[in-house]
Amino acid sequence: MAKETHEFQAETKQLLDLMVHSIYTNHEIFLRELISNASDAIDKLHYQSLTNGDLLEGDTAFEIHLTPDADAHTLTISDNGLGMNKQDLMENLGTIAQSGTKAFLEKLKESQDADSTDKDLIGQFGVGFYSAFMVADKVTVVTRKAGEEQAYKWESTGDGEYSLEECQKPKHGTTIILSLGKDFYGDDSEENYTDKMTLQSLVKKYSDYIRYPITMDFTTKEKPKDADGKVIEDAPEEEHTETRTLNSMQPLWTRNKSDIKPEEYKEFFQHQFYEWEEPMEIFHNRVEGAVDYTALLFIPGKAPFNLYYADYEPGIQLYSRHVFIMDKCKDLLPDYLRFVKGLVDSPDLSLNISRELLQKSRELSLIGRNLEKTILKTLKRNLEKDREKYEKFWAEYGKSLKIGVYSGMMTGENNVEKLKDLLLFMSSKDGKLCTIKEYVDRMKDGQQKIYYATGKDKEAIEGLPQMEMLRDRGIEVLYMTDPVDEFAVEAIGEYEGHRFHSISRGDLDLEDDAFKEEKKKNEELAKDNEGLLKDMKEFLGDKVADVRLSNRLKSGAVCLVADAAGPSLAMEQAFAAANNPMLKARRILEINPQHELFSKLTAVHDQGKDSQSFKDYCNLLYDQALLLEGIMPDDPVAFANKVASLMAK
Ligand SMILES: Nc1ncnc2c1ncn2[C@@H]1O[C@H](COP(=O)(O)OP(=O)(O)OP(=O)(O)O)[C@@H](O)[C@H]1O
Numbered sequence: 001m002a003k004e005t006h007e008f009q010a011e012t013k014q015l016l017d018l019m020v021h022s023i024y025t026n027h028e029i030f031l032r033e034l035i036s037n038a039s040d041a042i043d044k045l046h047y048q049s050l051t052n053g054d055l056l057e058g059d060t061a062f063e064i065h066l067t068p069d070a071d072a073h074t075l076t077i078s079d080n081g082l083g084m085n086k087q088d089l090m091e092n093l094g095t096i097a098q099s100g101t102k103a104f105l106e107k108l109k110e111s112q113d114a115d116s117t118d119k120d121l122i123g124q125f126g127v128g129f130y131s132a133f134m135v136a137d138k139v140t141v142v143t144r145k146a147g148e149e150q151a152y153k154w155e156s157t158g159d160g161e162y163s164l165e166e167c168q169k170p171k172h173g174t175t176i177i178l179s180l181g182k183d184f185y186g187d188d189s190e191e192n193y194t195d196k197m198t199l200q201s202l203v204k205k206y207s208d209y210i211r212y213p214i215t216m217d218f219t220t221k222e223k224p225k226d227a228d229g230k231v232i233e234d235a236p237e238e239e240h241t242e243t244r245t246l247n248s249m250q251p252l253w254t255r256n257k258s259d260i261k262p263e264e265y266k267e268f269f270q271h272q273f274y275e276w277e278e279p280m281e282i283f284h285n286r287v288e289g290a291v292d293y294t295a296l297l298f299i300p301g302k303a304p305f306n307l308y309y310a311d312y313e314p315g316i317q318l319y320s321r322h323v324f325i326m327d328k329c330k331d332l333l334p335d336y337l338r339f340v341k342g343l344v345d346s347p348d349l350s351l352n353i354s355r356e357l358l359q360k361s362r363e364l365s366l367i368g369r370n371l372e373k374t375i376l377k378t379l380k381r382n383l384e385k386d387r388e389k390y391e392k393f394w395a396e397y398g399k400s401l402k403i404g405v406y407s408g409m410m411t412g413e414n415n416v417e418k419l420k421d422l423l424l425f426m427s428s429k430d431g432k433l434c435t436i437k438e439y440v441d442r443m444k445d446g447q448q449k450i451y452y453a454t455g456k457d458k459e460a461i462e463g464l465p466q467m468e469m470l471r472d473r474g475i476e477v478l479y480m481t482d483p484v485d486e487f488a489v490e491a492i493g494e495y496e497g498h499r500f501h502s503i504s505r506g507d508l509d510l511e512d513d514a515f516k517e518e519k520k521k522n523e524e525l526a527k528d529n530e531g532l533l534k535d536m537k538e539f540l541g542d543k544v545a546d547v548r549l550s551n552r553l554k555s556g557a558v559c560l561v562a563d564a565a566g567p568s569l570a571m572e573q574a575f576a577a578a579n580n581p582m583l584k585a586r587r588i589l590e591i592n593p594q595h596e597l598f599s600k601l602t603a604v605h606d607q608g609k610d611s612q613s614f615k616d617y618c619n620l621l622y623d624q625a626l627l628l629e630g631i632m633p634d635d636p637v638a639f640a641n642k643v644a645s646l647m648a649k
Contacts, residue, residue, distance in 0.1 A: 041081025277301030297342030336404025465556020506564025550590035
C-alpha cells in the first residue's frame with residue numbers, strides 16, 4: 001500500500017483547530033488521555049484473550065511504557081493492547097464518534113458565548129487522543145492489531161490531514177510518538193514533557209489508579225563494585241537502566257472509603273464517565289455475602305438531555321477482580337434508575353461466559369437487587385432528612401421514577417410499592433412539592449379522595465374553571481404538569497384507601513352536603529333543558545361524547561372533561577405526542593347553568609337548533625373549553641372570526 005493522505009472529518013478539524021491553537025492552560029492532561037486510551041486498549045485485549053489466548057502472542061505482561069527523549073524532543077507512549085488495523089485507524093482517529101466529544105464541542109461553544117474560555121473543559125470531558133496536539137507539532141501512531149499481521153503508521157501535524165501507510169511492528173499494540181512543540185521540551189521550558197520527574201508526577205496525579213503498570217526507564221550512573229560490595233573508586237562510572245512502575249495500580253474503588261478524598265471521587269467520576277458536573281450522590285459499598293462485590297455508583301449532577309430518548313444507553317460497568325468485562329450492563333439496575341452511572345467489581349462474575357449470559361446470571365441479579373435497595377434507601381433518607389437535596393434530585397430525575405411506577409406494570413415488576421412514597425407533586429396549598437403521604441395526612445375531615453388536576457403548568461391549572469370550587473372549599477389539589485404524572489397516579493390507584501380523583505375526569509364528587517344539594521338541583525335543571533343539551537350534542541357530533549350541565553363550575557362558563565372510562569385529555573395529548581393518536585379521551589362538554597351565558601344560550605336555542613347563532617354558540621363554547629385545556633381548536637381562524645363578530649355586535 002502506498003502512502004495515503006486523508007482529510008479529517010469536519011468536526012474533527014474543528015476540534016483539532018482548538019487543540020493546536022489551544023486556549024487552555026492545562027496542557028498536561030494530554031498524558032492522562034493517552035494513558036487512558038492505552039489502558040482501554042489493554043482492557044479490550046485482556047477481555048478478548050480470555051476466549052482466544054492466541055491473541056496475546058505470548059506477551060502476557062501488560063504494560064504502558066513512557067519513553068521521553070530529550071535530544072529528539074519526543075515523548076513516546078506505547079502499549080501492548082489491542083492495537084488498530086487500517087479501518088480502526090480511519091474510524092477512530094479520523095472522525096469523532098464519541099458522544100462525549102460532541103458534548104464537549106457544544107459545551108465549548110456555550111462557554112465561549114458566555115466568555116469563560118478559561119475553564120478546564122478538556123479536563124472535564126476527556127476529549128482524548130486529539131489533546132496530543134496541544135503539546136505536539138506532529139503525532140505519529142504506529143500500531144498493529146493483535147491477531148493481524150499488517151502494521152500501520154498514521155501521522156498528522158494537526159492541520160486537517162493525516163497520512164496512512166503500511167509499516168512493520170513486531171509487537172501488537174500501539175506506539176504514539178509526540179514530536180513536542182517548542183514550548184514543551186528543554187530545561188528552560190516550564191512544561192518540559194521530556195523531563196522524567198515531570199512525567200512521574202503527572203502519572204501520580206492523574207493516572208495512579210490505572211490498572212496496568214505505567215513504566216519508564218531510569219538510568220543511573222554508578223561506579224562498579226568489587227566482589228565484597230565495595231565501590232571501586234578509580235573505575236569509570238557505569239550506566240544502569242532500571243524500569244520503574246510509576247503508578248500504584250490500585251483502582252479507586254478498591255481503596256478504603258475513609259482514605260478517599262471527595263475530590264478523588266469527583267475526578268474519578270468525571271474522567272471515567274465523561275461527566276461535566278459533580279455527582280449529586282455517591283454510593284461506595286463493599287459487600288460480602290452470597291455474592292461478594294464492590295460497587296461505586298454515582299447519580300450525576302445533571303440529567304443528560306437524552307435520558308428519555310431511545311439513543312440513551314443506560315448501564316453500569318462490570319469488572320471482575322479489577323479486570324474490565326463490559327461497559328454498559330443495562331440489566332443490572334431497573335430501568336427507572338437508568339440515570340445511575342458507575343461500576344461493579346465482583347470476583348463472583350464469571351469471565352468465561354458470554355456477556356449475554358452474564359447479564360442474566362444469578363449473581364448479577366442478586367447484586368442488582370441489593371444496589372436497587374441501597375439507592376432507594378438513600379433516596380428515602382434524603383427525602384426525610386434533606387428535603388432540599390431530594391428536591392434537586394427530583395427536578396432532574398423525578399420523571400424517571402414516575403415512568404418507573406407505571407412501566408413496571410408492563411414488565412411485571414411491582415414498582416408502585418417501591419416508589420410511591422418517593423414521588424412529589426406540586427400542591428395547590430402552597431405551590432410547593434409534597435408527597436402523597438403529606439397530602440393524605442393533612443386532608444380535610446371527611447375528605448375521602450385525593451384530588452388532582454392536569455395542565456401544562458401551575459398557571460394553566462390554576463386557571464382551570466373547575467379549580468374554583470375546590471379552592472373555595474379549601475380542598476388541596478395536586479398539580480400534574482408532566483404528561484407522565486397522570487399515568488403514575490393511575491397506576492398507584494389509591495393511597496391508604498384514598499382513591500385518586502381527577503377534577504377533569506368523570507363525575508366530580510366533592511363529598512359535602514352543599515355539593516350534593518347543588519348536584520340535585522342541576523339534575524332537575526338538566527331535565528328542563530334536555531332539548532338544548534341534546535341539540536348541542538347532535539350539532540357537535542363526534543367531537544364530544546356528551547354535553548352536560550356542570551357541577552364543577554363556579555364563575556367559568558364551560559369546561560371540557562373526560563369520561564371516567566378511558567384516557568384523560570392530558571393522556572390523550574401524551575399519546576398523540578408519542579404518535580399514538582388512536583387512544584382518545586371521551587370528551588364531555590360541561591356548561592355552567594349558573595353562568596349568565598347560559599340564559600343567552602337557551603335564548604339562541606329558542607331561535608331553532610338550525611339557526612346560525614345557535615351553531616356559532618356551540619362551536620364557540622366547545623373551542624373555548626378546548627383552549628382552557630391547552631388544546632388548540634381545530635380551526636383557530638374560524639374561532640377568532642366568530643369571537644370578533646360577536647364582539648362587534
Ligand atoms: N492506544 C490505543 N490503542 C488502541 N486504540 C486506540 C488507542 N488510542 C485511541 N484508540 C482508538 O481511538 C478511539 C478514539 O480515541 P479518543 O481518545 O479520541 O476517544 P475515546 O477514547 O473513545 O474517548 P475519550 O478519550 O473521550 O475517552 C478510541 O475509542 C480507540 O478505539
